[in-house]
Amino acid sequence: MRIVLAIALCCLIPPAQAAAANSAAAVRGRELFEHWCSACHAPEPTEDGRYLPGTNTLQNRYKGRVPAALEQRTDLTEAYIEAVIRSGLHAMPRFRKTEISDRQMHDIAAYLAKGAQGAARSDGAT
Numbered sequence: 001m002r003i004v005l006a007i008a009l010c011c012l013i014p015p016a017q018a019a020a021a022n023s024a025a026a027v028r029g030r031e032l033f034e035h036w037c038s039a040c041h042a043p044e045p046t047e048d049g050r051y052l053p054g055t056n057t058l059q060n061r062y063k064g065r066v067p068a069a070l071e072q073r074t075d076l077t078e079a080y081i082e083a084v085i086r087s088g089l090h091a092m093p094r095f096r097k098t099e100i101s102d103r104q105m106h107d108i109a110a111y112l113a114k115g116a117q118g119a120a121r122s123d124g125a126t
């Protein structure tokens with residue numbers, strides 16, 4: 001009986017918990033993104049028209065094929081985002097674990113990978 005219960009619990013509960021954990025991670029990831037990434041990757045230039053190196057570079061590269069702002073992308077995988085955070089990419093600096101911990105990195109990746117616009121609603125519908 002115990003075994004049956006254990007199997008039932010392990011099959012029934014995790015999906016719900018995983019969804020809740022994912023959306024909590026995405027909410028934390030949003031704050032982390034604003035702190036660490038939006039200076040270069042916000043969708044719009046700052047009010048004084050300051051040039052944003054990340055958004056501009058990606059605009060020039062993709063020319064509208066995908067959005068220049070990372071938070072509007074739906075094609076990024078967590079693995080790719082984490083690789084770029086840890087290794088950097090051309091002009092983008094890498095981030096060390098002392099700046100962004102592994103857990104924080106996962107949160108940022110969870111936020112961006114699911115299409116951050118949807119994750120920002122944090123209603124668990126994604």
Ligand code: HEC
Nearest residue numbers: 036037040053054057058081084085089090091092093108
């Ligand atoms: C100092 C500015 C700067 C900061 C801060 C920055 N980036 Fe970038 N990022 C860039 C630039 C510039 C590029 C384009 C690199 C290139 O030439 O390929 C880029 C590219 C990327 C790409 C690749 C997108 C693609 O289509 O291949 C990802 C993913 C990314 N950044 C994620 C992040 C995340 C997540 C953070 C915050 C933890 C962050 N970046 C912080 C400047 C920055």
